[in-house]
Amino acid sequence: MYIVRIVKKMFGNRFFEINQQGMLQIFILIVIALVVVVTIPVLVMKVFPAADLIMRIILIFLIFTTVRGYLGSGIPTILVTGVLIYFLVIKWAYFTAAMYIAVYFLLALQVFSIVIFGIGMGMRKG
Amino acid sequence: MSIALIPTMFALLSIGEFFSDMVFVLKIFVLLTIISWIVMHLGKGPLSIVLIIGISWFVLFDAFWLFGGTYVLMMLLTLGVAGIFIDLFFVFPGFAAGGGKPGGLPAEAKMSSQGGVNQRMNLFRQKPGGTRKLPPPM
Numbered sequence: 001m002y003i004v005r006i007v008k009k010m011f012g013n014r015f016f017e018i019n020q021q022g023m024l025q026i027f028i029l030i031v032i033a034l035v036v037v038v039t040i041p042v043l044v045m046k047v048f049p050a051a052d053l054i055m056r057i058i059l060i061f062l063i064f065t066t067v068r069g070y071l072g073s074g075i076p077t078i079l080v081t082g083v084l085i086y087f088l089v090i091k092w093a094y095f096t097a098a099m100y101i102a103v104y105f106l107l108a109l110q111v112f113s114i115v116i117f118g119i120g121m122g123m124r125k126g
Numbered sequence: 127m128s129i130a131l132i133p134t135m136f137a138l139l140s141i142g143e144f145f146s147d148m149v150f151v152l153k154i155f156v157l158l159t160i161i162s163w164i165v166m167h168l169g170k171g172p173l174s175i176v177l178i179i180g181i182s183w184f185v186l187f188d189a190f191w192l193f194g195g196t197y198v199l200m201m202l203l204t205l206g207v208a209g210i211f212i213d214l215f216f217v218f219p220g221f222a223a224g225g226g227k228p229g230g231l232p233a234e235a236k237m238s239s240q241g242g243v244n245q246r247m248n249l250f251r252q253k254p255g256g257t258r259k260l261p262p263p264m
Contacts, residue, residue, distance in 0.1 A: 070158040107205040113213050
């Protein structure tokens with residue numbers, strides 16, 4: 001109730017008029033769906049060591065290709081790739097895998113639009 | 127009490143280390159973008175090197191608070207985040223209040239040039255299962 005009072009003070013009743021159309025529930029469902037989808041590769045990497053290795057190899061290839069696209073083939077590419085591999089693949093591999101799934105599968109391949117659309121269709125009345 | 131736990135949480139979960147590492151990685155990507163852009167326009171000459179050093183110093187060390195966020199926003203827009211917001215706010219507004227019903231709120235795309243938006247809106251207006259015929263019961 002304290003949160004409701006704060007929201008009412010900040011936005012007035014307009015926020016709750018929006019919620020009458022079910023927007024708040026939709027946003028919560030979308031956030032939950034996003035978190036679940038992004039967590040899947042991390043769980044798979046934790047459960048299956050082979051998947052962990054394959055995902056790291058994919059990330060290494062991705063980083064090297066990206067850096068080579070910027071700098072071309074040469075020593076700077078290898079140096080920058082090494083630094084990025086240390087941080088993204090060795091140190092924060094699970095976060096990078098989750099971001100890889102989120103960015104490439106959900107955003108670039110428009111899967112996130114399907115998730116939003118599916119939730120909207122599922123909550124439709126009539 | 128709970129506020130006092132925040133620094134402990136930061137230390138235990140190493141959020142500060144994670145944040146600083148990600149800022150460093152972001153700076154590397156911004157530097158790569160600057161180098162690529164200048165080399166693409168001016169080639170590999172002394173003027174390019176001077177410009178790379180000058181712009182990199184300004185962007186990475188002087189005003190990264192501005193350019194870091196701008197770079198992230200630009201990357202997200204490049205990857206199609208705008209399409210998601212169009213889906214959320216313009217394709218099916220008011221659908222939970224009966225947007226698909228005949229007497230419900232009309233779902234209209236107010237601004238979009240995306241090709242598939244109208245198709246998705248029409249699909250949304252249809253009744254569930256209205257377009258496909260179910261097979262007869264055996």
